[in-house]
Amino acid sequence: MVIKILRDFTKRMFSMFFTSKKEIALGFYGPPNAGKCVTPDTEIVLHDGRIVSIGELFREYSEEIDFSEDKEVYVDIRKDNLIVPSLDPRSLKIVPKRASHIYAQKYNGKIIEIITRSGRKIKATPNHPLLRVSDEGVKFIRSGDLQIGNCIGITKSLSLISSLTIPQITTDVNFEINGKMIKAKSKFHNPKSITIPSYVDEDFVSFVAYVLSESHHGRNKIIFSNTDPLMLSHFQYLAKKLFNLDSILRINKNVPQIEVYSKTLNDWLSESVNMTPQLSGNKEIPSLLMGLSDNISSVLLRRLFDCEGYVPKTVRERGAEIEFSSKSRRFVEQVQILLNRFGIVGKFKKKEIKGQYYYRLLIGGSDNHRLFRDKIGFQLKKKSDRLDNLCEAGLKRNRFYLPIMNLLENIRKKENKTQGEFYLDSKHISRMVRDNRISYHRLGEMARKSNNEVIKTLAGSDNVWDDIISVTEKDYDGFVFDLTIEDNHTFIVSNGIIAHNTSLANRICKDWTGEEIGKVSKVAHETRSVQFKEEVEIKYKEKSLKFKLVDTPGIATKVDYEDFMKQKMKKKQAQRRAKEATQGIVEAIKWLDDMDAVIVVIDATENPYSQVNITIVGNLVARDIPVLVVANKVDLKKANIKKVEAAFPDYDVVGISAKYGKNMDEFYESVFNLAKKA
Amino acid sequence: MKHSFKNIYWFVIKKVKMGRKKIKGLTLQFIPYREISGLDSVERIKKLLKIILDNKVVVLQGRLRVDEESRLIEDTMVMIDNVKGFKGIELEVISGDNEGRSFFERFKSGIAKMIVGQQDAITIIGPASIVKEMKKDPSKLEIVMS
Structure with a gap:
């Protein structure tokens, strides 16, 4: 020192x-702050687990400011202590940072829409910089200068932090509170009293996961249907344990279902946890559950994948990927953010079934599968057996590559090493040099032996690099927004793309x-x-x-x-x-x-x-x-x-x-x- | 810059109700340089701010040192936060420009500046509630009252 x-x-x-x-x-x-930036529908990840579109965020802080055309408005939000995860461009680590300003501007001109191989998308003005890796190292580059094949940064590891306590009901506007029991107020009925949990634990998380994934969530009922008897009884047990609610088992069209009727429960869920009954296209994980500890996050993911996940029977099946699908794009993106906690990166795909769009998150590659098995796993025997198959297959799909072979070759020449010594294995090197790409996985192995700063930073980064498959220019007329982050000047879009503020x-x-x-x-x-x-x-x-x-x-x-x-x-x-x-x-x-x-x-x-x-x-x-x-x-x-x-x-x-x-x-x-x- | 706001609090408290007073007419207060020449920075600023808080426009012979000037603005900011109705100040300096002068004259004024401070300038400071804006042309200064 x-x-x-x-x-x-x-x-x-x-x-x-x-x-x-x-x-x-x-x-x-x-x-x-007077840069131009992203379109209002760009969703930003906040450190407390919320995902908010930048347009909404601006409205939240600008309140009633009226801004006319040709005018730039920036709002100082340092006092509000808005913390966002932000990538440090030097160490490539994601750290929480405070946002200092939020900015809006009327913009009429071209915007650039970028889609990456893993299905991530961002719309930004041509001046808006994105993080890119190339032979020149890691640099920010104007999105207008990006081309197909360039690699931009997306998040790999991301840990959000949210509170473990569930906000308590203190006012008795909607509820009658009687010690630990609460009861919804109703003019005509006499609803059941229920108990409520006071903090987030495995049971609560499991219950929410069941409700989100396989339940019909109505205004005064929750109906959970599944064919697995273990899950059915678990749901029944959770309803009794958490809320002291008795449930009914019924067979509906040959599918057994557990029915829980309680207006109080649904009122409490929407008021306290912010989980209102939603159509399947608008489902989302409550922000309260986005930043839990590793153990509880893993339980949440396990339950979600048990219900909505799909694992192919054989390795030969097309894709050989663990699939999570939902009608709600945000839900799928949230699952990806939760998976980021364990360093698992999947790709997004959209699928049309009978005129309706479904969003899929596909986790491919045996590296990811092994991580998934070790950190999350399945409870269902059938799925976990299939996962074992995938893990042993040694699949190399969905690996991320970095176009930095020239950079590495220069380092190698400087260190005076042979290719075999430097890359630890002389296999495939000529192909790697020809295609100018090295896998993230291989770089990680090299970093263990190498002392080079560049390699260590790139391999130990909290992000991976995803190549662009499409760059389109579009006309745009409307408002664009930007968020200024202290020190690091980067923020993370909900689908994982790392953006720079201007x-x-x-x-x-x-x-x-x-x-x-x-x-x-x-x-x-x-x-x-x-x-x-x-x-x-x-x-x-x-x-x-x-x-x-x-x-x-x-x-x-x-x-x-x-x-x-x-x-x-x-x-x-x-x-x-x-x-x-x-x-x-x-x-x-x-x-x-x-x-x-x-x-x-x-x-x-x-x-x-x-x-x-x-x-x-x-x-x-x-x-x-x-x-x-x-x-x-x-x-x-x-x-x-x-x-x-x-x-x-x-x-x-x-x-x-x-x-x-x-x-x-x-x-x-x-x-x-x-x-x-x- | 080391800074403590303690020493300006005494009249902050005293003048809290200033904003409610109605302003009748305009008062200019002329201060010759010798009045402030003996004071140190803190006292100079204190003196000037006191007059400004009385809703008077200060016409000062000479000019403040640059660090005093920025210090004055800093203190003004603290006052805006603490004194109700106080919106800040307008400050402008006109000084004899050096450009038309010969080398000897510049040298002379430089020496004089070192010894007695810059006296061949006029500083005008007014509360923002009275002085709307000051327009400066190299040779003249226009003050717009609100």
């Missing part, structure tokens, strides 16, 4: 004195130049709304410039909550926003001392005086920090660059259009000039 610090220090000292290119700190002052600073130095932001460093600052990236490099006309990029909220000398109220916000909310704004400004001021040069971004369509305070620009100049004023959105009719120039008479003003990349030459020229001054 000490040696590392010393080494870093000497390196830094060396670079300070002996290299002519000094890394300068370049500050972006402007709205913290920000204004990113947009300027990444989206247009095609250059990536190399590292995302963690800031040991108590405030984290200031984003901070090191070693950003932009290249323009054979010149290159390295700098540290600091993305901060704008600085103002006045904050009036009534301005927020003009956006149709409620008074209390407006006051809260105003308070957040003032705190953001205090943070941004603290960073002033560390800047070498500053780019102030102004929306040319709005009054420049109300955006970035001129005082602060004067202050920067008085500190001898060079300033460049960028007027964005000059493509719009409303834009008035003269007004911006009038507001900042002493400084260089460059008018650009971020959307269309207009006037970028002049912008880069100015950035290089600015860097010279710094």
Whole structure:
């Protein structure tokens, strides 16, 4: 540790004195987030197990903000502590991170729809970056630049955390509470009293799994039908044990079924666990059950697969895959997220039966099957025997491949090893090199013997790489959304695709130049709304410039909550926003001392005086920090660059259009000039 | 920057009800440089904010140091959170520009700045509830009242 610090220090000292290119700190002052992103139906995984579409999420936080066309709206949600799982692009590990802003914009133009081999799909604007692995290593790439055959990241291991306690009924609006017993209130009937469990355990999870998979769940009855006598009696036992409810066994069309009648039970399930009777197409696992411990998750999956899973009789049967199918897409995606906990990755397929669509999750490959047997397994003897067959077959389907053979060959040459030594086995290597792909499995075996950092990171990652089978461009007119995540800047879409959020600073130095932001460093600052990236490099006309990029909220000398109220916000909310704004400004001021040069971004369509305070620009100049004023959105009719120039008479003003990349030459020229001054 | 907000709390508490007062007319308060030259940063800011909280516009001879200026904005932010009706400030500086001057003149003013502080400038600070915006042209300053 000490040696590392010393080494870093000497390196830094060396670079300070002996290299002519000094890394300068370049500050972006402007709205913290102004990227374009994904369509509103994109569903995002939250750390507490919920899966929410980003459009809904935005509505949840924006409440009554009314946003008109051509306007970008970003909402600061740091106070709400929205935690999402996020992939650290350096270590490729998934860690929980806080979302700082949510953003919406009216967008009219092309969107890119990407479908991967395993059936995962994402719709995003061409500027939206996705994680990709190639011979150049792991990088974010604009979705507009992706091609068929490229490999993008999807989740492999993901652990969510939700509470173990079931929310208790405290108000007696709908229920009469009598000690541990509750009873639904009813005008005309006298419903049965039931007991309720207070925490999530194996029994409760099993009951929910049965209800979700093989039951008719009505408003006042649950009818579980199955041919397996063991499962029937288990369900009967659970109803009695958990809720003290007696059930009836009936044979309906030769299928035995267990009927449980209780209005109270169904009312309680929908109020407390948020499990309302749904049509089969809208079924979903309650978010309460999405982030349980490994043991209980495994029970939940076992019950679900016992009921809805299918295992082929013989290995020869087409696919030889464990199949889980449902009419509800979300249900299937949730099962995949639960399987991610054990590192099992399947593929999605859609199937049409009699004009209705069914979603299938297919788990293929003996690696996955073995994992499934060890971690989850089946209770039904028939299915578990079949699974044993699959495990022994040594199937290699559904393996994920990485197109990084050139990268590996370079490493091998550097380490001076033969192919046999490096890949541990000289089989298939020429084919691997020719096809430029290596299986994730093989990389994992290599990592055990190798000391190479790249191989270790790639093999130990929480994600796998899935190749794209279709990229289509579509016209889109509507709103697009984005979520800003602190530090890591990635979030996870419900079907497992890892997406990058975009920000204004990113947009300027990444989206247009095609250059990536190399590292995302963690800031040991108590405030984290200031984003901070090191070693950003932009290249323009054979010149290159390295700098540290600091993305901060704008600085103002006045904050009036009534301005927020003009956006149709409620008074209390407006006051809260105003308070957040003032705190953001205090943070941004603290960073002033560390800047070498500053780019102030102004929306040319709005009054420049109300955006970035001129005082602060004067202050920067008085500190001898060079300033460049960028007027964005000059493509719009409303834009008035003269007004911006009038507001900042002493400084260089460059008018650009971020959307269309207009006037970028002049912008880069100015950035290089600015860097010279710094 | 080390910062404690303790020292501004005393008048925060005192002026909590400020927003309810009705403003009658406009008061400008001129402060010569010598009034603040003897004070340290904290006291200068305290003095200025006190006047601003009385809904007066300050016209100050000279200008604040850059760190004082940013400190003033920081304190203003804290005040916005704590003082009802206070919306922030407008601040602008006009100073004699160096550009038309000869080398010797610049050198002279540089030395003078070092010794006595920058006096050849005027700083105008007003509460945002009174001053709507300030438009700056290199040579002139326009103040728009609300």
